Amino acid sequence: MYSEIEGISVKANSDSAPAVNTIPFDAERHPIVEVRNLNAWYGAQHVISDVSMKFKRNHVTAIIGPSGCGKSTLVRCINRLHELVPSSKLTGNVMLDGVDIYGKQIDVVDVRRRIGMVFQKPNPFPNMSIRDNVIAGWKLAGVRDKKRLDEIAKNALQQAFLWDEVRDKLPNSGASISGGQQQRLCIARALAVEPEVILMDEPCSALDPTATAKIEELISKLSENYTVIIVTHNMQQASRVADFTAFMYLGKLIEYDETPRMFENPKEELTERYITGKFG
Amino acid sequence: MPRLMDMGLDQLNSLLLDMATLSQQAVSASIDAYSLGSKGAEVRQMSNRLRALHRQVSDLSVEMIARYQPVASDLRFLKACMEISYGFFRYGRYALDITSVLEMFGNLSSCDKKFVVDTAKKTQEMIRMSVEAFAKRDLETARNLPKMDDVVDESYRRNLRTTIEKKGGDIKCALSATLILRYLERIADHASYIGESIEYIATGIEPKLD
Numbered sequence: 215m216y217s218e219i220e221g222i223s224v225k226a227n228s229d230s231a232p233a234v235n236t237i238p239f240d241a242e243r244h245p246i247v248e249v250r251n252l253n254a255w256y257g258a259q260h261v262i263s264d265v266s267m268k269f270k271r272n273h274v275t276a277i278i279g280p281s282g283c284g285k286s287t288l289v290r291c292i293n294r295l296h297e298l299v300p301s302s303k304l305t306g307n308v309m310l311d312g313v314d315i316y317g318k319q320i321d322v323v324d325v326r327r328r329i330g331m332v333f334q335k336p337n338p339f340p341n342m343s344i345r346d347n348v349i350a351g352w353k354l355a356g357v358r359d360k361k362r363l364d365e366i367a368k369n370a371l372q373q374a375f376l377w378d379e380v381r382d383k384l385p386n387s388g389a390s391i392s393g394g395q396q397q398r399l400c401i402a403r404a405l406a407v408e409p410e411v412i413l414m415d416e417p418c419s420a421l422d423p424t425a426t427a428k429i430e431e432l433i434s435k436l437s438e439n440y441t442v443i444i445v446t447h448n449m450q451q452a453s454r455v456a457d458f459t460a461f462m463y464l465g466k467l468i469e470y471d472e473t474p475r476m477f478e479n480p481k482e483e484l485t486e487r488y489i490t491g492k493f494g
Numbered sequence: 495m496p497r498l499m500d501m502g503l504d505q506l507n508s509l510l511l512d513m514a515t516l517s518q519q520a521v522s523a524s525i526d527a528y529s530l531g532s533k534g535a536e537v538r539q540m541s542n543r544l545r546a547l548h549r550q551v552s553d554l555s556v557e558m559i560a561r562y563q564p565v566a567s568d569l570r571f572l573k574a575c576m577e578i579s580y581g582f583f584r585y586g587r588y589a590l591d592i593t594s595v596l597e598m599f600g601n602l603s604s605c606d607k608k609f610v611v612d613t614a615k616k617t618q619e620m621i622r623m624s625v626e627a628f629a630k631r632d633l634e635t636a637r638n639l640p641k642m643d644d645v646v647d648e649s650y651r652r653n654l655r656t657t658i659e660k661k662g663g664d665i666k667c668a669l670s671a672t673l674i675l676r677y678l679e680r681i682a683d684h685a686s687y688i689g690e691s692i693e694y695i696a697t698g699i700e701p702k703l704d
Contacts, residue, residue: 450563477565479698489565491497 246271246441247292247329247411252306254287254296261287263465264306269411269458274433274442276456276473278449280488284465285445289413292443293329294322310411327351330404334416336396338388338403344371344380347388347399351407366406374402375432394425401432405440412436414444418451430455449489453477461485499562506554506575510582513547514625516540517585521621521681524589525614527596528674531603534593537586544586551579570698574691578628581684581691585621588677595673605667610674613649616642617678620685627692639689646682650675 245268254262262284269275277285290296292308294315307314315325338347346353348367357363367384371377376398380391388399397417404412414433418426433442433455446452452459453473460470461482469476469485480486487493520540527534555572558564564572596602620642627636653675657668690701 449565453563453565478569480566486566490568491499 244271245269246311248309249292250307250309252291252308253304254291255303256299257301261465262291265467267460267467267470269441269443271441272437272439273457274437274444274455275458275460276452277443277445277460277462278447278452279462281447283462285462286415288462289415289443289445293326293331293413295331327407328409329411329413330407330409332400332404332412332414332417335420336393336400338396338399340387340389342388343385344388344391344399345384348402348406350403370402370406373405374398375428376402392425394421394428397421397425397429398432409440411441411443414442416445416447461488463488499558499564499568502554502558503568503571506551509547509551510575510578511629513544513579513582514628516544517582518621518625520544520586520589521618524592525618527593529607529611534596537589537593541586541590544583548579548583552576570695574695577691578688581688584684585681588681591677592674595670599666599670602667602670605664605670609653610671613646613675613678616646617682620646620682624685624688627689631692631696633693633696636689636692639686643682643686646679650679
């Protein structure tokens, strides 16, 4: 099946057709996450079509593409959130450090701890204090040592560059701080459980430019210790924060390259037309 | 639907075409002044105008980068525009340098000008080709420019060798020819750079540095 956009055709949603993937050499080295021949469906709707790509350890990879291209679904497959949607289906493999996270012996809770997620809208637990938001995962796991929990909260809030702003109001509600602070609180919550990979799905779309800049600085800093995969429809944001950028269209990976090369000289005409705003 | 940025890109294209025409005229006027013995008084004005246009192109390019944060072919076009604009500005500046030589050396009617005029024709052809390659985004023409640059370079070097080895003769003729050939050689270099910029716009391939 082909879909036409202003004279350009891409093979879409075909199980048999190989994806038009170009794997940048540098992203192939030291991958932490590898997606192999991934296909995903919502009911009969085929939303990810034979995607294969590697995500380099301790680097930032941005996934861009028009609405409905499958970029959010792709990251939701990477930490097994996709399967929570009724009627969803998935084939292919997602490897974390060489182990298939969809394997039979795999503990899903552990997968989601190792691969954290930050969503589009800040979603702190409104009935919990700032401190308790950060340590919620640990409390759920049965840790009760107050001193240790305080240390975890402080460390995670420091990593999220939020500690100085909230250190005097830790007992206040997580919903009492600004939107940008709430998003950093959610990042702190993800960091508190010591993940290896952080998935971010449009983390700045509900934030003002100042809060966005803070999150972008944070992403850059986090990549020293974590692997960050960020979905964004803001191409300038991708070009600012990402080491690698992947362009998806109609469920397929169209192009994947080092960010400067992608934005200066994309190989695929479809990428060129999308990033220059000639369709989308 | 045209994008907001397209209006600015069209304006840049139009400015560069104006610069192309004006720089061609400036170089032709300076060569005519040398070969025919005229003054070439209009060249200074043209050179100044080219400088102003170059600034306009740079300002508009920077403004567009700041306002629209262009990527891919748009970004390459803007980057190349600044390079091409500088090339056209330099054509004008070397044309002015040629007329300055004429002012300094005075009457050169007794000099044998054939070698310089022949080299000037090749350089003018390169200018014409660079302008055409830009106007039509003609890669084949753009790719031929470096070969012609080699020919002009060799003419300059041959004259230099002959002048060094020459005993006697008119020093004024020899010096003026050497200086003018040097300016022609530099014009040819810029024509070649413009060709590379046109290739960069189309393919994204940066020229290899020697």
